[in-house]
């Protein structure tokens with residue numbers, strides 16, 4: 001991976017997602033025991049009929065509660081909540097501790113040690129420095145013989161941003177991951193269900209695509225589903241299920257020949273011209289790409305001065321589309337433009353492919369299960385959109401659930417600001433993260449306990465999600 005791309009912050013879609021969220025009022029209802037009956041359609045704040053205020057902007061497949069839901073879930077939710085409440089103080093300390101020690105991607109050594117120690121002390125089987133990454137780790141709990149039951153994966157991001165610390169709230173993500181894993185273990189034990197929980201410490205989400213490296217090295221290959229959550233700024237209680245774009249970064253260098261720009265320009269080979277010809281080609285290309293696709297980049301150079309023909313230029317580009325399968329042909333069209341700059345000017349050029357972020361598609365069956373539970377347990381509405389946000393994250397091609405939840409921040413400061421970093425250490429953010437963790441643990445448990453539900457999850461993935469994730 002090209003190190004010159006490391007500053008570009010390709011990942012982390014949440015800041016842009018925050019801007020795409022709709023404003024809505026939220027009416028909280030008292031905590032109530034879950035009912036086995038499906039929610040009656042109700043009038044949403046937008047005047048549409050939505051079960052649990054869920055279907056606006058998208059249409060997950062029809063879904064109804066099953067017998068196993070009736071049998072297991074209410075008791076299981078109590079187990080999950082009791083477990084998380086019992087750990088509340090320790091989880092709060094864990095989150096604040098990580099917040100107090102912000103570390104950039106692939107440098108999350110403090111978080112690595114703190115989190116692996118924590119999981120090890122709770123009886124999980126911990127692998128430190130997992131798969132050759134110094135700050136990746138894996139914590140596993142298994143109930144029953146190996147191969148028995150299903151495997152639920154949970155991601156714990158840990159990285160911060162330069163200068164502004166945990167301004168994306170990954171301390172909350174790490175803590176929520178721990179809470180989900182411990183709650184799932186408690187539920188498997190108490191309700192006697194076989195299965196495995198794998199909590200992955202995933203480095204470098206903001207830049208570096210740590211999960212993609214782990215994916216390519218096999219970290220996700222056995223998982224049936226993978227879940228996590230991410231905070232965004234907001235005062236209302238709500239959950240969002242939003243997809244994100246697939247992304248490829250690349251850079252190109254042009255190598256020419258310097259010459260006196262006035263005295264003998266014919267002796268020169270102009271690398272800056274090569275970059276501008278290529279840029280113009282891409283600008284023309286952008287008029288003929290789909291609305292959800294993006295190609296954006298910058299030109300840089302060295303030792304440029306007007307009276308010397310530049311012999312070096314560099315461009316860095318990002319190519320985004322709603323699915324990885326669409327990124328590849330678009331990338332080839334961009335490469336043709338880069339080539340045209342070289343051939344038009346006689347420069348030599350070299351292209352380096354950088355980070356690759358696969359598209360994130362929320363699994364509609366998992367999402368609807370969580371959304372309905374959020375409404376019933378906590379009175380929290382959810383929103384769903386199949387239109388990807390115009391940003392990317394380094395998620396993995398699996399049946400996945402990656403909700404965003406709101407935390408209050410000073411002046412509604414968005415992700416990647418100092419204000420958001422302040423918000424990420426408040427009691428309110430802590431409570432919101434743990435509430436989301438409880439709901440995710442509940443849906444994760446359902447994957448463990450309900451074979452028919454898991455089959456529907458898989459079928460939805462095969463029908464929609466599988467084609468977009470693509471094989472790495």
Ligand SMILES: [Zn+2]
Pocket residue numbers: 011012013014015167168206415416
């Ligand atoms: Zn971020």
Ligand SMILES: [Zn+2]
Pocket residue numbers: 012013014168169170205230
């Ligand atoms: Zn983030």
